Structure formats: structure tokens, C-alpha cells
Amino acid sequence: MKVAKFGGSSVANAEQIQKVANIIKADPSRKVVVVSAPGKRFKDDVKITDLLIEFAGSHQRKQFEQSEKTLTIIMDRFKEIVDNLNLHTSIIDDIKQTIEEDLNKDLSPNQLLDAIKAIGEDSSAKIVSAYLQHIGIDATYMNPKDAGIYVSNEPGHAQLLPESFPIIKKLRDIDKVVVIPGFFGYAENGELVTFSRGGSDITGSILAAGTKAELYENFTDVDSVYAVNPTIVNNPKEINVLTYKEMRELSYAGFSVFHDEALIPAFREQIPVCIKNTNNPDSPGTMIVSERDARDNCVVGIASDVGFCSLYVSKFLMNREVGFGRKLLNIFEDEDISFEHAPSGIDDMSVIFRDHKFTPEKERIVIDRIKNELHVDTVSIHRDLAVIMVVGEGLVNTIGVAARATSSFSKARVNIEMINQGSSEVSMMFGIHAEDIDKAIQSLYHEFFEVSQKVEEAETKILT
Numbered sequence: 001m002k003v004a005k006f007g008g009s010s011v012a013n014a015e016q017i018q019k020v021a022n023i024i025k026a027d028p029s030r031k032v033v034v035v036s037a038p039g040k041r042f043k044d045d046v047k048i049t050d051l052l053i054e055f056a057g058s059h060q061r062k063q064f065e066q067s068e069k070t071l072t073i074i075m076d077r078f079k080e081i082v083d084n085l086n087l088h089t090s091i092i093d094d095i096k097q098t099i100e101e102d103l104n105k106d107l108s109p110n111q112l113l114d115a116i117k118a119i120g121e122d123s124s125a126k127i128v129s130a131y132l133q134h135i136g137i138d139a140t141y142m143n144p145k146d147a148g149i150y151v152s153n154e155p156g157h158a159q160l161l162p163e164s165f166p167i168i169k170k171l172r173d174i175d176k177v178v179v180i181p182g183f184f185g186y187a188e189n190g191e192l193v194t195f196s197r198g199g200s201d202i203t204g205s206i207l208a209a210g211t212k213a214e215l216y217e218n219f220t221d222v223d224s225v226y227a228v229n230p231t232i233v234n235n236p237k238e239i240n241v242l243t244y245k246e247m248r249e250l251s252y253a254g255f256s257v258f259h260d261e262a263l264i265p266a267f268r269e270q271i272p273v274c275i276k277n278t279n280n281p282d283s284p285g286t287m288i289v290s291e292r293d294a295r296d297n298c299v300v301g302i303a304s305d306v307g308f309c310s311l312y313v314s315k316f317l318m319n320r321e322v323g324f325g326r327k328l329l330n331i332f333e334d335e336d337i338s339f340e341h342a343p344s345g346i347d348d349m350s351v352i353f354r355d356h357k358f359t360p361e362k363e364r365i366v367i368d369r370i371k372n373e374l375h376v377d378t379v380s381i382h383r384d385l386a387v388i389m390v391v392g393e394g395l396v397n398t399i400g401v402a403a404r405a406t407s408s409f410s411k412a413r414v415n416i417e418m419i420n421q422g423s424s425e426v427s428m429m430f431g432i433h434a435e436d437i438d439k440a441i442q443s444l445y446h447e448f449f450e451v452s453q454k455v456e457e458a459e460t461k462i463l464t
């Protein structure tokens with residue numbers, strides 16, 4: 001059996017849901033279906049999840065006029081979907097009732113936000129299951145609690161609890177298509193918890209691993225994972241096969257097409273993942289597996305992400321000071337900031353971290369503590385940093401990749417703030433100014449995918 005997850009763009013309106021139904025109908029082994037909340041229908045549209053967050057926020061701030069307005073937009077979108085699919089309007093009444101019940105429960109602000117956010121995927125699953133029944137497919141909606149999505153709310157990521165596995169495994173025995181909302185599960189104490197943004201991919205992966213599915217299909221709005229973000233380079237090369245490790249590095253650094261946490265369950269149970277397009281289901285998509293032949297392309301993809309900050313410290317004879325690195329990272333730990341990379345030299349060290357939690361107040365505390373406790377010679381902060389990852393299993397065994405990458409930055413007139421290579425065998429990381437991302441990616445893409453392709457074509461011509 002297969003687990004098929006359909007993202008927000010695949011359930012954004014009635015027409016998309018009809019495509020989803022056709023995909024399910026076309027392959028009876030698609031037994032477990034996971035859906036996101038309706039996403040964007042066009043570029044400047046707003047996802048239902050964002051509307052729900054806005055609704056919960058304005059309600060909590062007691063801006064009731066605003067919250068009512070947002071609720072009307074949310075309900076109109078669900079109503080349009082239900083009407084266009086010719087489904088019973090009682091579904092709409094149920095959504096409204098669930099929202100009202102949540103507002104009247106004695107919930108903390110965070111609990112209420114989670115409960116409201118989850119309504120997007122929950123309603124979507126009810127609608128998709130009703131539509132499948134409507135067109136004669138034996139389908140049923142199932143709440144994540146009944147499906148066995150029990151998670152401990154670990155900081156940073158959702159960890160599946162051991163009691164989940166036997167329950168999830170039983171889904172295999174159900175002789176129907178089971179439609180389960182993505183993006184949320186339940187903690188040990190019965191509390192509803194949502195995952196990080198884009199987290200329906202995680203639900204799909206958990207269910208694929210728990211049912212030991214033959215394949216986890218992740219349906220989205222692109223034909224495949226491309227070698228670079230298609231919004232930066234036009235018509236980039238499609239990737240046919242990727243390893244879990246490669247995808248993890250790429251999604252970490254901005255390939256939002258698949259959530260990096262979603263790789264963990266699939267990787268642990270060695271479930272192959274296929275990224276496919278709801279709008280073009282016959283296209284083969286991208287397979288994510290444990291091994292691939294890396295001889296033909298050493299660099300498989302180049303990802304970029306913004307929102308990083310770098311803290312630089314230098315101190316004469318740092319290398320001889322036992323415990324310096326630990327003390328520096330301890331300050332970050334005390335301030336609840338996780339670090340992403342920590343490249344170092346003999347007398348200097350940088351700590352790279354995501355800047356969303358680094359308020360001016362935190363910046364002041366961290367700098368003061370570093371000066372007072374570590375007695376450094378220099379300390380400085382650089383904001384607006386972007387990270388570029390050049391990724392590929394073949395990197396370790398290929399000579400000259402770093403040279404080609406640095407020369408591409410130089411051709412694009414992009415200054416490299418930092419290079420980190422060595423700890424990961426599958427990636428090379430570069431820190432640059434965020435404003436340089438597009439030209440850096442375009443230049444790297446040209447070097448690793450356009451120039452090498454031309455060389456290969458020329459070599460083939462000579463040989464034939």
C-alpha cells in the first residue's frame with residue numbers, strides 16, 4: 001500500500017480536489033491519504049492556515065471586528081469549495097461549530113492557537129473524504145488521534161511516542177481509503193499539538209513509516225524537485241533521484257517542496273518517497289531513496305535560505321583555552337538560541353544561527369556576556385546573512401568542486417562571508433549577504449548544470 005499526501009496547493013479549491021480524487025481513484029493501493037489545509041490558489045492568495053492564525057491572534061487581542069472579518073473570509077472559502085463539489089452544507093455548519101467550541105474551551109493562548117490552526121487540515125480531510133464518498137469511492141475521515149499520531153512536544157521537532165506504532169500499523173487492515181488531516185497530532189496528556197509550518201509532510205511520513213508503506217507519495221504543484229529553486233532560475237533541471245541525506249540538506253536550506261523533518265520517519269524505516277505533481281500526475285516525479293549512483297552528477301542541487309545571523313569572536317590564543325567553545329555555546333543555550341554552524345580558526349570562531357529569535361534585547365545580553373565572561377578581543381554581529389548549500393553525494397570524491405563554486409561567486413561579484421566544509425560529506429556551505437542570493441545561485445547553477453552539460457554534450461559528440 002501507498003501513503004499519499006496532498007499539499008495545500010492540491011486542495012486549494014474544488015477543481016484541485018477533483019484532481020486529487022482522480023489520482024486516488026487511479027491507483028487502489030493509495031490507501032492512506034493525508035491532506036493539508038487549502039493553500040494558495042494564485043500567487044498573492046492567502047493560505048487558510050495563515051487566515052486561521054490571523055483569526056486566533058485578533059480574537060486573543062480582543063479585536064473582534066477584525067477576527068469576524070477574517071472568519072468570514074475563511075468560511076467563504078470553505079463554502080465555495082463545498083458548494084462547487086456539490087457536498088452537503090452541514091460540513092460548513094460543523095466547521096463553524098468546531099471553531100465556536102474551541103473559543104469557548106478553557107484553553108491557554110498557545111493551546112487555542114494550536115486548536116484553531118488544526119481546523120484547516122481537519123476540515124480539509126472531512127471535505128476530501130466526503131467528496132470521495134460522493135463519487136463512489138469507499139472512503140472515511142479519521143482524526144490523527146484515532147490514527148495514532150501521538151507525539152512528544154520536543155523543542156524543535158515532533159517526536160513520535162512508542163505507543164503510536166501499533167495503532168498506525170492497523171491502518172493497513174482498513175479496507176477503505178482513510179483520509180487523515182496532516183499538520184497536527186496529540187501529546188501524551190491528550191493535548192492537540194501542531195507541527196512546524198509545512199508539517200503535513202511530517203504526518204505523511206510518520207504514517208508511511210508506521211504502516212511500512214511501499215511508497216510515500218508527496219503530491220504538490222511542481223513536476224519534481226528541481227536542482228535550484230524555480231523562482232530563482234527559469235526551468236531548472238529536474239532531479240530524478242535524491243538520497244535522504246541530500247534532500248535533508250536541501251530542504252534545510254530552502255527547498256520548501258519537502259519539509260526537512262519529514263525525512264526522519266521515512267529514512268528510519270527506509271520508505272522511498274516520491275515527490276509528484278497533482279496537476280501532472282503522469283510525470284514520474286523525484287524519488288528520494290537511501291542510495292543513488294552519484295557518478296554522473298556530483299552536485300545534485302543548490303539551495304539557499306535567508307534569515308541567518310553570524311556572531312564573530314576573536315581572541316588571541318583561543319585554541320589553547322580549554323572550554324572556550326563550550327562556554328560560548330552555553331551563552332546561546334541560556335538564551336534559548338540553537339546554533340546552525342560554528343566554523344572556527346585558531347584565534348576566531350563564528351556562530352551562525354537563525355535570526356528570528358534574536359531580538360535587540362537578546363543581542364545586547366549575548367554581547368555583554370561574551371565580553372564580560374569570555375574576555376574576547378573582538379565580538380561583532382552580522383545580520384541579513386544567507387546560507388547557500390551546494391549538495392551532492394559525489395562531493396567527497398570529486399576534485400575541484402570548491403574551486404568551481406568559489407570562482408562562480410567571484411564571476412557573479414558576490415563576496416563570500418564564510419565557508420564551511422568538512423563536517424558533512426554531502427554538502428558545502430557558503431555564507432553570503434542575503435541581497436546577493438539570486439546572482440549567486442544563477443552563477444552556481446550555470447557552472448554546475450549548464451557548463452557541465454555542455455561539456456558532456458561535446459564529449460558525446462566527439463565519441464560518436
Ligand SMILES: Nc1ncnc2c1ncn2[C@@H]1O[C@H](COP(=O)(O)OP(=O)(O)O)[C@@H](O)[C@H]1O
Binds near residue numbers: 007255
Ligand atoms: N528546488 C525546488 N524544487 C521544486 N520546488 C521548489 C524548490 N524550492 C522551492 N520550491 C517551491 O516549493 C513549492 C511546493 O511546496 P509547497 O508550497 O509547500 O507545496 P504544497 O502546497 O504542495 O505543500 C513549489 O511551488 C516551489 O515554488
Ligand SMILES: N[C@@H](CC(=O)OP(=O)(O)O)C(=O)O
Binds near residue numbers: 183199
Ligand atoms: N497548512 C500548514 C501545513 C502544511 O503542510 O501546509 P502545505 O502542505 O501547504 O505546505 C501550513 O501552511 O504550514
